[in-house]
Amino acid sequence: MTPPKTSHAQAAFAWKGLNSQGQPVEGRLNAVNADLARAQLRRQGLQQVQLHRLWWHKTPTVRPKELSAMTRQLAALLRAGVPLLQALDMLCRSMSSPGLLQTIRAVQSDVEAGLSLHTALAKHPQLFSGLYVHMVQAGEAAGILETMMERLSLTLEKNEALRSKIRSALMYPCAVLLVAIGILIMILVFVVPVFQDVFQSFGAELPWATQMVVGLSGALIHSGPLLLVVAAGGAWLTQRSQHKLEHAKQWWSRWLLRWPLLGALVTHSVVARWAQTLSALLSAGVPLTEALGPTAQACDHPVFARITLQLQRRVAQGSSLSEAMTQTGRFPAMITQLCATGEETGSLDSLLAKAAGLMETELDDQVNGLSSLLEPLIIVVLGGFIGAILVAMYLPIFRLGQVF
Numbered sequence: 001m002t003p004p005k006t007s008h009a010q011a012a013f014a015w016k017g018l019n020s021q022g023q024p025v026e027g028r029l030n031a032v033n034a035d036l037a038r039a040q041l042r043r044q045g046l047q048q049v050q051l052h053r054l055w056w057h058k059t060p061t062v063r064p065k066e067l068s069a070m071t072r073q074l075a076a077l078l079r080a081g082v083p084l085l086q087a088l089d090m091l092c093r094s095m096s097s098p099g100l101l102q103t104i105r106a107v108q109s110d111v112e113a114g115l116s117l118h119t120a121l122a123k124h125p126q127l128f129s130g131l132y133v134h135m136v137q138a139g140e141a142a143g144i145l146e147t148m149m150e151r152l153s154l155t156l157e158k159n160e161a162l163r164s165k166i167r168s169a170l171m172y173p174c175a176v177l178l179v180a181i182g183i184l185i186m187i188l189v190f191v192v193p194v195f196q197d198v199f200q201s202f203g204a205e206l207p208w209a210t211q212m213v214v215g216l217s218g219a220l221i222h223s224g225p226l227l228l229v230v231a232a233g234g235a236w237l238t239q240r241s242q243h244k245l246e247h248a249k250q251w252w253s254r255w256l257l258r259w260p261l262l263g264a265l266v267t268h269s270v271v272a273r274w275a276q277t278l279s280a281l282l283s284a285g286v287p288l289t290e291a292l293g294p295t296a297q298a299c300d301h302p303v304f305a306r307i308t309l310q311l312q313r314r315v316a317q318g319s320s321l322s323e324a325m326t327q328t329g330r331f332p333a334m335i336t337q338l339c340a341t342g343e344e345t346g347s348l349d350s351l352l353a354k355a356a357g358l359m360e361t362e363l364d365d366q367v368n369g370l371s372s373l374l375e376p377l378i379i380v381v382l383g384g385f386i387g388a389i390l391v392a393m394y395l396p397i398f399r400l401g402q403v404f
Helices: 034-043 064-079 084-094 098-112 117-122 130-142 145-202 208-240 242-257 262-283 288-299 302-316 321-328 333-345 348-403
Strands: 011-018 024-031 047-054
Touching: 011 034, 024 034, 024 098, 034 047, 034 098, 064 084, 064 098, 064 145, 084 098, 098 117, 117 130, 130 145, 130 262, 130 288, 145 208, 145 262, 145 348, 208 348, 242 262, 242 302, 262 288, 262 302, 262 348, 288 302, 302 321, 321 333, 333 348
Parallel strands: none
Antiparallel strands: 011 024, 011 047
8 A cells, every 4th residue: 555656856836728618728747747737637628738847936835724625525525425536626726826736737637547546646645655555555445535535534533633732832931032133133233232341431441241242242243243144054965965954853852852841742752653554444344553653654753753653663573563663762751651442452543543632632631731830931031141241331431430
């Protein structure tokens, strides 16, 4: 049940033409070359096609909410007895996302050409993950595609809800930190130099705290632009090198997991998504060794993705899943024990779903606790930094007043 892989890079084309009713239509599509693009449009019944290659085309992004909504709509159409091709055509007419519309049109064209739905979806790995393709393939093989699409939409919605919880927990602290850092930089760049001119007129030796603040201000003013250029160049070089980018992601992910509170929060979020995805694949009839591959993709975390691939190799070699999970040291004891029980009783999919629910509940408690703890902590720490800078600036003035 391994989905096919695309072997050729596709180019973007803009097209105009007439549909079967003679009405003008236009759009964009991806194809290996112009001839295949024209053939794809002719299969859709378009006439008088004008094609234009887009050399600087940026692929429109598709939000996870849009993908899960499209999946649920397709499941509802199939459940109502609408044939697949007609359902895809109805989706294209009602779709507002340009990126998703372009992809679904390409999928519809491939299905009309005789390909199965999962094969057509596998041609677009940037949008349809291994989880998506495997569950569609299982639904087609068992003749229950509408049921699998409903399960798939539910899984996508739960995974996105878990990501949203982490984003909402970190959004406020990050916003406060950015604003506070901006205020600190403004004080060091614009306010401290004014005080420095006044201090020089005193002709007296400055306190060590004031000297440190003045030195930090001078370093930021003289070296700040150079540091920004170096950071921008390093970020550009890192994005150009895929290997370095993956290495940086691995390092950042490992470092984040070591944090006392935030590490536990990230771990619970990823493990809950891991359990939910694996449960959905197993309930769809995908074998465990094949299900672990798409689960690694759905983790959306480099560390757990690599660990899941290691689990796949160990399970393929004859080890049980729970034993392999224990050896990694990354999974909570609760989910490991539930996996062991599920393997013994043959109900691994249902117990994984229960484990995901328990992890979500615990994640909610951790998010609420972390939010209530971080807000006053950030205010106290940043207020202390700003207060220390202001006190260091006024120390020479206080000493001058004592002299007189």
